[in-house]
Amino acid sequence: MTIKIEACSQNDLQALQEISVETFVDTFQAQNTPENMQAYLENAYTLGKLQKEMKHNNSEFFFIYYNDQLAGYMKVNTDDAQSEEMDADSLEIERIYIRSGFQRKGLGKFLMNRAITIAKDKKKQKVWLGVWEYNRQALAFYGKNGFVQTGSHSFYMGDDEQTDYIMTKIL
Numbered sequence: 001m002t003i004k005i006e007a008c009s010q011n012d013l014q015a016l017q018e019i020s021v022e023t024f025v026d027t028f029q030a031q032n033t034p035e036n037m038q039a040y041l042e043n044a045y046t047l048g049k050l051q052k053e054m055k056h057n058n059s060e061f062f063f064i065y066y067n068d069q070l071a072g073y074m075k076v077n078t079d080d081a082q083s084e085e086m087d088a089d090s091l092e093i094e095r096i097y098i099r100s101g102f103q104r105k106g107l108g109k110f111l112m113n114r115a116i117t118i119a120k121d122k123k124k125q126k127v128w129l130g131v132w133e134y135n136r137q138a139l140a141f142y143g144k145n146g147f148v149q150t151g152s153h154s155f156y157m158g159d160d161e162q163t164d165y166i167m168t169k170i171l
Helices: 010-031 034-044 047-055 107-121 136-144
Strands: 003-007 059-066 069-078 090-098 126-132 148-157 160-170
Touching (some): 003 107, 010 034, 010 047, 010 059, 010 069, 010 090, 034 148, 047 059, 069 107, 107 126, 126 136
Antiparallel strands (some): 003 059, 069 090, 148 160
């Protein structure tokens, strides 16, 4: 078994869009209407939107490979790229998604650990993220890894207002 994490570049834009849509649909399709899923996907994962996010100086995307197969990805943000107003000593993990065929192999933990390393390298004091209140698997994963709920915010899936818990880990 080999696991490697690589930073994404503009050349990876098409693959990033494909894995973003695939993993988001796999994770949330069953709990949302087709109309709200489609509205969200058409807004969040267009090539133009992803390209703009990639170009932001304070955002980074990473692919994770399992035995040379693209298995998932992560997006981290600092400073003005964070999706919520946070202190300058914060790093946000905006997305960690693993393809269904690669789950339960520790890949999410590899990505989370890379985010923590990035935060430490950037002299950040905490790492935070938003998790849908009904995503019990993710809530348990982050709780097990030292994240605690520190707040909540609204997340819109199409026209459906949902609640994400903000979870934070002090480094």
